[in-house]
């Protein structure tokens with residue numbers, strides 16, 4: 001599903017490379033933790049997968065396609081197959097829960113009838129059926145992250161990329177979010193999650209890829225944080 | 227896949243109402259800068275009207291001989307020459323108007339002209355005062371004037387032809403000067419309008435950069451992101467242009483009030499067709515500027 005071959009990336013004006021050498025192969029339906037200290041290149045790797053950044057060298061395949069060869073007008077199609085969630089949720093404060101979720105369907109031109117049926121369905125999947133008319137600032141952090149998961153998943157993407165989704169949440173709330181991601185993974189969606197959270201990694205026992213200074217230093221099945 | 231009309235109207239209405247201060251600010255900015263542009267165009271066109279009027283006053287004087295080889299012409303002889311010339315000139319299609327000035331009129335004009343110098347008047351003997359035709363050509367055009375002048379130059383009985391080209395040149399030169407200045411001002415005003423609109427729309431886009439980021443992230447195409455902003459810019463441009471159109475009509479109304487009573491300036495007044503053309507131009511410029519300024523402003527956030 002995701003194949004990264006000899007990828008390197010250095011940001012302009014930066015002395016050190018964010019990624020020195022990355023080779024990763026992730027199959028369909030896998031659940032992978034990306035661990036490593038802050039600045040080790042986790043977010044950079046995730047952004048390369050959605051073409052928010054371009055690698056300096058190497059090749060990246062998503063769903064069998066070399067995204068380096070992809071023309072720019074096809075990038076939206078790539079992104080429709082990849083759900084993204086973040087530490088800071090990236091919700092639109094002026095829209096309600098339902099509107100935030102619907103937005104993801106509207107901007108890819110889905111029919112109103114499709115939106116009307118999909119939005120309540122996905123909101124109840126993430127456990128927010130009673131809060132659909134609330135605004136993000138009326139919700140707890142965990143609830144906001146559920147909204148962002150709903151928005152990322154409403155398109156039924158092949159891949160879900162999560163960049164420290166529990167970084168702002170307390171341990172109890174984080175468990176709820178991890179259960180949700182696990183359920184999403186069970187539907188066949190490939191999940192890649194960058195995290196700092198030792199407790200989560202150690203309890204879930206999924207594949208762990210560790211980054212250090214832009215290099216992959218460990219790739220372990222049913223791994224732990226360290 | 228395609229941009230849906232219901233989505234477009236919903237988003238546009240929402241964005242218009244979400245930040246009314248910004249929306250009103252943008253519309254006012256457009257209105258003010260387009261009004262400046264419209265006023266400049268009004269002055270430009272008004273002076274062009276004045277210039278055309280000045281040129282239409284192009285006429286010249288055909289002086290008739292008072293003697294032939296030192297022999298003073300008799301009245302019947304003069305009468306004959308005058309009639310022949312009049313017939314000749316009336317047949318000329320390039321001559322619009324003929325005005326015969328007889329001795330008495332010429333003399334009284336000379337007396338008026340030299341009223342502070344009686345010694346000069348004393349020198350003039352009434353029977354050598356020449357008669358003349360004031361000729362207005364069909365078109366206020368120097369080349370037509372010269373053509374008419376050339377066609378007459380060989381005719382008997384003509385002493386000389388004096389064309390007030392220098393006076394014409396001076397008047398049209400001043401009118402051109404004013405219209406160039408106001409034209410230049412119009413260009414500057416258009417430039418300022420573009421910058422002001424771009425700047426205020428950029429502020430609006432900046433306020434919504436997060437929304438744009440989310441749209442791109444969930445797979446919206448660039449045009450899908452761009453079009454609602456451009457539509458909003460277009461709408462603001464149109465609203466601003468409508469407001470400026472009203473001001474331009476008002477400005478013209480006041481010019482009308484002020485200038486109708488001043489004979490020299492009454493031709494400055496734009497006719498309704500000219501005013502309407504300026505307002506239509508404002509609408510086109512406003513909508514075009516609004517849409518393209520928004521398009522450019524959004525593109526800045528579409529790189530990723």
Ligand SMILES: Nc1ncnc2c1ncn2[C@@H]1O[C@H](COP(=O)(O)OP(=O)(O)O)[C@@H](O)[C@H]1O
Pocket residue numbers: 011012014017018036037038039040041042043044045
């Ligand atoms: N947009 C950027 N511009 C410049 N440097 C960046 C940018 N994003 C990340 N970096 C740098 O790249 C390196 C890796 O960062 P990042 O991928 O964010 O690591 P992590 O997510 O593991 O904390 C860091 O040194 C960081 O400072």
Ligand SMILES: [Mg+2]
Pocket residue numbers: 042043044163
């Ligand atoms: Mg990071």
